Amino acid sequence: MNESVESPSLSQPVDQEQSFPCPAATAPRKPFQLQERRGSNVSLVLDVNSLSLGAVEPLCSISTPRETLLHLLRTSTRPLTPSQLQEASDETSRLNSEYQKIPPNFVNPAELDIPGHALKDRYKTILPNPETRVCLRNPAAEEAGETERYINANYIKGYNGAPRAYIATQGPMLNTVHDFWEMVWQEGSTTIVMITKLKEKNEKCELYWPEKDGSYGRFEVRVSIVKECDGYTIRDMIIQVGSENRQVRHYWYSTWPDHQTPDCTGPLLRLVVDVDEHRQSIPSPGPTIVHCSAGIGRTGCFIASSIGCLQLQHTSKADVLQIVCKLRLDRGGMIQTSEQYQFLYLTLAQYSRQLRNTDSGSESPVPIQTIKTTGTCGDRENPAKT
Structure with missing residues (x-):
């Protein structure tokens, strides 16, 4: 018998500021002791000198609308068992309603007081949350007093609140x-996940890696191996500055349409598992850098799927609502459409089925939507190419 789970209400009323008329000017004989009571001829005399700090109960603080929305993002939750997750993934109308109630937490341009940042923003309305944005050190300009270089990127907490697990x-x-590669180097990142084509009607992303070798500012980048996988491509790259070099693995999932969802969950789940296994094989992997075009829609889906899979592995539950709310605290607008939100539920429901089949030792054929814990990528190694 499945447990019945009520969806939390995200539409709690927000106290609006009430406007009261200013009191009429009073005679100067008692300017600070007399307060007229509305609708009454009775006067209340309050001797403020007689009050001590501990003698009266303090007034309750009034939350602003923004504080109320942030409170919702911090506290909203709906943990589901695998069976509940299966049922919820079919409730399209309810999921759409749940999604619409999540505050987007977009950044007001006035909050980002950084001269010239608009020249480096792909979309003027998609800005990094100031509290979690990545600040680039600027070694080339430190002598001139320019200690920071701007980049539209945010640190994102991972499973169980792990700090700086991702960068969106x-x-x-x-x-x-050049700023992108500076961020890769500064953060010690060993994994990049790209979920967009270079062009979809309009340009979505600049080609930032070479066919074989290339220079990007102070960085030399060389592609050593290319692997074609089911739904995505892996490139192993070597980044070099002076005599120091590091290895970075680049995953390119290019078949996910903008503002839409894939036809099935299989490729995304395989990518999630592949990236997680790669990270676990590295002692200090640094944040996983994830991007699409704006860095909130498909980027949010990948990060949320990764966190949700870990929740299912460790707790046998997944909390999509909480995951998305926490992502939006770090970067506004994460998960861009209701369809992407529903796809998250479908993806994690499918992953929970795969975990159950693995635990029961099922020998049944694996349908296309399920993941594979081994053999996620072919063994083909091609010469470096774009």
Whole structure:
């Protein structure tokens, strides 16, 4: 018998500021002791000097609308068991309603007081949350007093609140490619996940890696191996600055349409598992850098799927609502459409079925939507190419 789970209400009323008329000017004989009571001839005399701090109960603080929305993002939750997750994934109308109630937490441009940042923003309305944005050190300009270089990117907490597990960012632009590689180097990142084509009607991302070898500012980048996988491509790259070099693995999932969802969950789940296994094989992997074009829609889906899979592995439950709310605290607008939100439920429901089949030792054929814990990528190794 499945447990009945009520969806939390995200539409709690927000106290609106009430406007009261200013009191009429009073005679100067008692300017600070007399307060007229509305609708009554009775006067209340309050001797403020007789009050001590501990003698009266303090007034309750009035939350602003923004504080109320942030409270919702911090506290909203709906943990589901695998069976409940299966049922919820079919409730399209309810999921749409749940999604619409999640505050987007977009950044007001006035909050981002950084001169010239608009030149480095792909979309003027998609800005990094100031509290979690990545600040690039600028070694080349430190002598001139310019200690920071701007990039449209945010640190994202991972499973169980792990700090800086991911970095969500926009697709590099022609004038931000150098900044992108600077971020990879500064953060010690060993994994990049790209979920967009270079062009979808309009340009979505600048080509920021070479066919074989290339220079990007102070960085030399060389592609050593290319592997074609089911739904995505892996490139192993070597980044070099002076005599120091590091290895970075680049995953390119190019078949996910903008503002839409894939036809099935299989490729995304295989990618999630592949990236997680790669990270676990590295002692200090640094944040996983994830980007699409704006860095909130498909980027949010990948990160949310990764966190949800870990929740299912460790707790046998998944809390999609909480995951998305926490993502939006770090970067506004994560998960861009209701369809993407529903796809998250479908993806995690499918992953929970795969976990159950694995635990029961099922020998049944694996349908296309399920993941594979082994053999996620072919063994083919091709010469470096784009």
